[in-house]
Amino acid sequence: MRISTGNIFRLRKTWWRFEETFFRSLMIFSSMVIVGVLLLIIFSIMKTGIPALSFEMLTQTPKGGFYFGKEGGILNAIVGSAYLAVGATGLALSIGLPVAIFMNTWLLKHKKTVNIIRFILDLLWGVPSIIYGAIGFMIMIMLGLKTSLLAGIIVVGMFILPIMIRAIDEALKTSPSGLTEASLSLGSTKSELGFKVLAKQCFPGIITAVLLSFGRAIGDAASVLFTTGFTDNIPTSLTQPTATLPLSIFFQLTSPIPEVKNRAYAAAVVLTIIILLTSILSRVFSNRYKKHSIKF
Amino acid sequence: MKPFRIGRLVKERVNRVWMTLWTVIIILTPVIIGGFLLWKSSMLLEENSLMKLLGSSEWKPLSGKFGFSPFIISSLWVTFLALIIAGPICILSALHLTYYAPSFFMKIVQPAIDILAGIPSVIYGVWGVVVIVPFISGHLAPVFNAETSGYSILAGGLVLSVMIIPFILNILIEIFNTIPVELREATLSLGVSNWITIRSVLLRKAFPGIISAIGLGLSRAFGETIAVLMVVGNVTHVPEGVFQPGYPLTALIANNYGEMLSIPLYDSALMLAALILFAIVVLFNLASRLIIIRYENKYR
Amino acid sequence: MENETKIRIENLNLSIGKSKILKDINVEIPKHKITVILGPSGCGKTTLLKSMNRLTDIYSDIRVSGKILIDGEDILHTDKDVTEIRKRMGLLSQRPYPLPMNIYKNIAFGLKISGRRKKRFLNKRIEHYLKQANLWNEVKDRLKEPAASLSIGQQQRLCLARGLAVDPDIILADEPTSALDPISSQEIEKKFTELKNGYTIVLVTHILRQAIRLADYVIFMYLGEVIEQGPAEQFFKSPQTEITKAYLKGSIN
């Protein structure tokens, strides 16, 4: 018996239709999984953490120490993280903005060089934060420095520098080349072009870069593991060690003492909320400020 | 007018000098990192051959035995698991978001991806400890007749997969978006269905991009520290199943570095661990990008 | 048989998001002729062309209403699979987009989806279609090379051959020569005049001279509306509306 081409063709078409439906369902399922997992994570962090939150938790430093529990809160970690993240973001911005501008003004003609720099920055952003932490600690030992807020700021600053530069760079890159030409033909120097024209035009992009870097700075634990130390007190100078939210979670989560464990849960909620706020803020900012930049 | 002009130009010169300096420093950073790690681990490398260190599974720092294979194999396990789980989900979801989903859906999912990407490692760790670990020990392991505390390779892989999903997904969406719509339209015009167009043309076109997205995801997963450390169990042995605990390289460094400086050889061993980590991350980064470049030379 | 209508569009409206792109389009496209859609850029020519092919389906925020009748059958409201409809039309876009495969497989793809798999048959047909697109002599020794290694002009002819291989009876061409050099453009134009005996050709262009050279029938669009349509001679010699006159004089671009 011969099966006709027409029959095979019809069979094939049925099979194709099945494939279409099958993979389409899988795709929708995958997207659902992603959204579902996010909701699950936020839900479970909130569920364990919110009962542990109280006014006391947010406004007091730990009273009973690490091994004994007792009352007290996570103020040391909140303030420490704020200091650290603001300091590191400031440091990274003050180096990153000029470098990004440099890449998009002076180096504009050297496309290959810029691409190599971008490549290396992406590479650096891929370097695990624990390596930054380890190298930072190594250098501290060599210089005879102790764990401190300052050391943490420098290490975290270096760790977020690549993402800061690349994010600003991406913003500057999208600025229309007509603007650059117009500005240069008016006789402005490259620094004026960069810092006055481009930086203003790309302000929303820079804000987004800062918020992104801030989020990374406040959330990373591995880079501060060896460099900031950990303390129950709020640091009063750059040379003192400091607690941070991520380490406060990391160290206290596995404690058998409920009070200590609760601090970890509470810190997790606080950190999650900070990250959510940064995310929302960066969206709001980039939408609001977009209206003020010139569209070509 | 004249002093003003000179002032401007001097400023321009000065700016140029220190910006160049910073840029050079940044370009050199990977070399500096690699050099530092190599220098620090040289003490151990002088006494043992690298092959022996990588191949041996005997880890007894106090008697000077440093076998890295338990850590490397644990790292490979969790990374592999994470990719096996995250890879297909990311590819399917990226296809869905670029080729099927109505645009309002993308408006919901994009923020979700961004938030997932921004959630700190330690939060994923908490989630792992609170949800994944009990789920594995309480529900999953009994199904497979396995004994486990839940702190396991599987927990590490699962947590890690969720962490790298936004990372890989964002790259994939970008890759699918750079394929010209006209190619899709041209293929559809031949009278094939959406999925066949994707399967036989678009995925083929995107293939190198997909490979490099996975490669980048791999290097990210390989270097992830805190979240994995919190759920993986940290037992020094060569794991033989996903329900067993493991001890990845990053966890080794995080748990021991800083406290073991009194034993110089131990210190050196941990730096070697960091060097291996660094080398693998750099390798996969480079490879991922080279694949793309080579592909682009071939087609167009 | 002189003026048999192949495609008839009735009250076609199309909007993307909130903006109306096509407004109340009514046209008739004659069989086995070259119909040129003419108009300044941004007036909706590409959109009109793609809606004939139902490529508008793939964008979620496009809304279409009205009728597009091909051989009397409304392709917008039909139970038929959309792939069946698309197969009847070959599309040639502004730039060539060869499939990411070798030259041979670029043509074989269309044949295979129509259920043809036998090697001997494929070889014969592929040669046939490549000859039809005037490409055979240039590529017969390099069929296994990636299609992207061809020149742009060759790629465009490959795309033509690829489109012909699914055996359509309509060819939709969207400014097919705009990325090509003059000589390649000429070849494509010449090919079109040969092909019109067997195919109904709809050609979008904003090059007036190309339209004059090729058109049997002209549809003139402006800002999403069809302003004027008719046989080429009548259209170019005695345009009816002021806008058309202005356009033909070159004062609208």
Ligand SMILES: Nc1ncnc2c1ncn2[C@@H]1O[C@H](COP(=O)(O)OP(=O)(O)O)[C@@H](O)[C@H]1O
């Ligand atoms: N995806 C889209 N979203 C919004 N507007 C679009 C889109 N594609 C095309 N348009 C608009 O539709 C109009 C017609 O476009 P098009 O059909 O490409 O014109 P033509 O081919 O005549 O140059 C243009 O004004 C264009 O801006």
Ligand SMILES: [Mg+2]
């Ligand atoms: Mg067009």
